[in-house]
Amino acid sequence: MAISFVPGPVTVRVPATSANLGPGFDALGLALGHHDEVTARVAPAGCRVEISGEGTGELPLDDGHLVVRAMHATFDELGGRPAGLALSCVNRIPQARGLGSSSAAIVAGVQLARGLVVGGTQLLDTAAALRIAARLEGHPDNVAPCLLGGFTIAWTEASGSRAVSVPVHPAVSPTVYVPGNRGLTEAARAALPAQVPHADAAFTAGRAALLSHAISADPTLLLAATEDRVHQDYRGPSMPASAELLRRLRATGVAAVISGAGPSVLALTEVPAGFCPGMDWQTHLFPVDVAGARIEGAIVGHAERDPVAAGRKS
Structure with missing residues (x-):
């Protein structure tokens, strides 16, 4: 037809x-x-x-x-x-x-x-x-x-x-840090190894399961739930500024992750007042x-x- x-x-x-x-x-x-x-x-x-x-x-x-x-x-x-x-x-x-x-x-x-x-x-x-x-x-x-x-x-x-x-639990409050430089998904994927250790895969699978619960029912668990051993550490050398911002945020107790293939960084929990990402970052508060x-x-x-x-x- x-x-x-x-x-x-x-x-x-x-x-x-x-x-x-x-x-x-x-x-x-x-x-x-x-x-x-x-x-x-x-x-x-x-x-x-x-x-x-x-x-x-x-x-x-x-x-x-x-x-x-x-x-x-x-x-x-x-x-x-x-x-x-x-x-x-x-x-x-x-x-x-x-x-x-x-x-x-x-x-x-x-x-x-x-x-x-x-x-x-x-x-x-x-x-x-x-x-x-x-x-x-x-x-x-x-x-x-x-x-x-x-x-x-x-x-x-x-x-x-x-x-x-x-x-999504109403307490989840995304903050996005966007750098001036761009990233390419292809380059980010190229940084990943063909295989990861079994222990890292098991660790990350458990955290992914926990994340589904934390983001919907208990945001107090988001810091632990956003830990990863499969891709972020491997991609860090190609985006050192993003990796450093991620480290700083998590050190303050913020559940932060690399957004997608990067180089933006996403925080899922409230960022402490006065936290400064640096001059090269734009900060955006986006609702879900x-x-x-x-x-x-x-x-x-x-x-x-x-x-x-x-x-x-x-």
Whole structure:
């Protein structure tokens, strides 16, 4: 059956995210209250992208833009692409800082395509949207909180990626420290060894399990729950300023982690008054985003506690 497109523009609001959260490598993530907004409409032909904010003058203004690429992949799943597209992007999420800017672009594209197709959110449900976004990103740890909101646990099966969103305790108060320099996920992954000692893997698995409880029910356990032996120490030499800030925060009792692949640093508990990260850091207090990606102001990503809701039904 042929699909049809809505006549007017569609706007999507997508949150920044922080993945890994210490021990939850490639599995755990948190949505943050700092958003990109993208508006798209079907055009008679071609592809035109306008950008303001982060990435202005750097990102492609044609169908090479990541949002457009994600839209095309989603349109293909829905049954057909429109003749043309026009996009306007208001980018607030820092690029290449470990705050999920690429995942936000991918999720925005998936949601815009669903919103531009008549009945698109019924033809392609949230579970399918997650699978497409994770496939495009390569792993689900950032796209899951961006789409669903809150604290998410993501995993991958033969049928694709799945995730659940878990409520976050109101005492969790994210502080994000963003440096001026950028980081590359590829370089950060290249620093990781092919194998880790069994004792380190067991230690980190226990901390990841504890983190799921601490962030939802008992934030007093977050300092212990955010300990990691799988990736942060290996990445430290490539981002010495981030590693040092992480050490200083944790020495004061703050549950801090490298945000994603870095170089930003995320604190999940209250930072002592007067703590100074240094001149090279911008400090942001972001609430937890509980809604996830939104189309035209309507909540699209719900706090789905049933794993089937974020994966393919068997």
